[in-house]
Amino acid sequence: MKIAFVGYGNVGAPLADHLQKLGHDVTLAVNDAGSASLRKLLATNPHLGSADPKHAVEGADVVFLATPFQANETALKNVAGELTGKILVDCTNPVGPGLTHGLNNAQSGTEMIQRLVPGAKVVKAFTIYGFENFEDNNYAGYNVEPVMLFLRQ
Numbered sequence: 001m002k003i004a005f006v007g008y009g010n011v012g013a014p015l016a017d018h019l020q021k022l023g024h025d026v027t028l029a030v031n032d033a034g035s036a037s038l039r040k041l042l043a044t045n046p047h048l049g050s051a052d053p054k055h056a057v058e059g060a061d062v063v064f065l066a067t068p069f070q071a072n073e074t075a076l077k078n079v080a081g082e083l084t085g086k087i088l089v090d091c092t093n094p095v096g097p098g099l100t101h102g103l104n105n106a107q108s109g110t111e112m113i114q115r116l117v118p119g120a121k122v123v124k125a126f127t128i129y130g131f132e133n134f135e136d137n138n139y140a141g142y143n144v145e146p147v148m149l150f151l152r153q
Ligand SMILES: NC(=O)c1ccc[n+]([C@@H]2O[C@H](COP(=O)([O-])OP(=O)(O)OC[C@H]3O[C@@H](n4cnc5c(N)ncnc54)[C@H](OP(=O)(O)O)[C@@H]3O)[C@@H](O)[C@H]2O)c1
Pocket: 006, 007, 008, 009, 010, 011, 012, 031, 032, 035, 036, 037, 038, 066, 067, 068, 069, 071, 072, 074, 075, 091, 092, 093, 094, 095, 126, 127, 128, 129, 130, 131, 132
């Protein structure tokens, strides 16, 4: 499957890395070729592709969004047209100042994203565990039983 990533920091990077190693064709949507997260991820996995956001999203079957919530609108603005009919996996959380709900509980983060990209099929996933679990599913740092992540197909 062809997968594009918009945002590849703590959350996006391990997901992109694992998906590529599972055999998917993963392309990073690059705004800034000097980005620290881009350089770090490509140093870890040089088999990931990169392209400008429009081309990365245009060529993908599925797109992951893993940006800071405050950046979502900007990040999606230039690729909204390319997302029509595609699955957009929303990995973001609407975190406001002081860990408040960034949308004042008036709507969910995914509802807001769906409004930004009305043509996309938005699915929320990978948001309820810390990124350490995406890097290592045996991560023991939380001192709890191994975590479980439910996915609806
Ligand atoms: N951290 C966690 O454990 C965790 C767990 C579940 C969900 N989440 C949610 O996942 C999302 C990402 O969190 P994170 O911890 O991965 O953040 P992060 O490490 O700061 O990574 C953010 C990524 O988004 C990119 N980005 C920032 N502004 C952008 C824009 N305007 N357009 C395109 N890309 C942009 C950054 O690129 P640059 O490097 O170039 O700035 C970076 O690749 C957040 O919404 C967070 O709430 C986080």
